[in-house]
Amino acid sequence: MPYLDSPDADLVRSVQSGDASGLGALLARHEAGMRAVALSLLGYGPDAEDAVQDAMLTAVRHIGELRDPHAAGPWLRTIVRNNCRARLRTPGPVLLGDATPALPSREPTPEDLLEATALRDWVWHAVGELSEPLRLVTLLRYFTGVTSYEQIARLCGVPVGTVRSRLSQARGKLTTALRQTTDRAYDDAAGTNTRWHHEAEEILGAARRGEFARAVREYWWPDAEFIIPNGQRAPGLDFMIRGMEQDLSHGVRQRLRQVTASGDVMVWEADLISPPDNPEHCPPGLVWLHRLREGRITQLRIFHPEPARSTG
Incomplete structure (x- = not known):
């Protein structure tokens, strides 16, 4: 991937301009550090991997808030750290985005970014590639107001354990897609x-x-x-x-x-x-x-x- 040798700042600026291909390279560069933070706080197990995957998906939605493009690594590790601490504080699931570190925002907002650039279309393309059961729980969990595992289970008519399993599978597939991001054009989501x-x-x-x-x-x-x-x-x-x-x-x-x-x-x-x-x-x-x-x-x-x- 040509971006791998680029400084973080160049990658961040390219993503904030709507180039989804830079995001995969940015995450690949910092994945080891993100995982190290999760393991240090949660130990080996699925919770640590979930915290890293949630942080990657959070980065998709909130990278427009990163004011200092040179701070991508610390920002990503902070998201992971906050995810882990939230998991340690509460027995319930952590909502994507809740653990985003507070950083000075700049225009455009993350919502504007996703609504105005190719990154938005990549996100929806990746979600659309999921199987229907995985896509449904992902839409509800991360893109609607129906966010708790219990409410998703009731709406979908499945056990809570099934919701957890499907979300875990969906996160894995989406973060794999993030790592393999290319500069293909996608339909207008x-x-x-x-x-x-x-x-x-x-x-x-x-x-x-x-x-x-x-x-x-x-x-x-x-x-x-x-x-x-x-x-x-x-x-x-x-x-x-x-x-x-x-x-x-x-x-x-x-x-x-x-x-x-x-x-x-x-x-x-x-x-x-x-x-x-x-x-x-x-x-x-x-x-x-x-x-x-x-x-x-x-x-x-x-x-x-x-x-x-x-x-x-």
């Missing part, structure tokens, strides 16, 4: 997600206009399956249509917050707005988990995520 977002807005807008049945029949397959929060399956579309129409008749509205999609998996996250005269009518949020076939919805599972607990 932002354009794809924008298209899905517009479609979601159209469907929810149709519901508010009393046209949800029409929208469902346009965007869903006739044999689509609807899975309600308790895991029961309701074949066909009528049950879902009646549920939406009942909510609307009670004055409940949905406000779309985010749409995340990759391959044949799409997640909508929405706020549920209760009627003014009954503010406790419904939970505050709703997740729509769609599976797609040839661009149309073939299965929908809905889920009410638990509100974040206050730490104050």
Whole structure:
């Protein structure tokens, strides 16, 4: 790889400019030091490897925050160290990005970077290369508000241990892909997600206009399956249509917050707005988990995520 002989600063600047190929070289250069930090704090075992892999994936999303390009090595090792300390403090899983060291930010923000450069497209290409079960838990864990292993398990209808195993496999595959990054061009991921977002807005807008049945029949397959929060399956579309129409008749509205999609998996996250005269009518949020076939919805599972607990 031609970047291997380049100084860290050159690699960082190239990645911050949108050249994904420099990121693999940067991580390859510092992987041994990152692993040494993890082993010194966690000892030999899967937790140490997970901490290193999480740090690599964190670097993808947060390298735009690295103000001093010469500080890439210490920055990466600090992410690993913070990951390890978080694992030692809490028995639960560590969320990607939570252990990022606080550094002075600069424009563009990491989100802007991922939305505006080839690095964004590489990220989504790599996620899209995962198998559907691995891709689904990755999207939920790292790109949506459904982040805890327990909530992912409930939404996907699988045991928590399965979620842990799938995420471990996904991290391994993604970090391997990072190490092997090339300068290939990838499809425009932002354009794809924008298209899905517009479609979601159209469907929810149709519901508010009393046209949800029409929208469902346009965007869903006739044999689509609807899975309600308790895991029961309701074949066909009528049950879902009646549920939406009942909510609307009670004055409940949905406000779309985010749409995340990759391959044949799409997640909508929405706020549920209760009627003014009954503010406790419904939970505050709703997740729509769609599976797609040839661009149309073939299965929908809905889920009410638990509100974040206050730490104050």
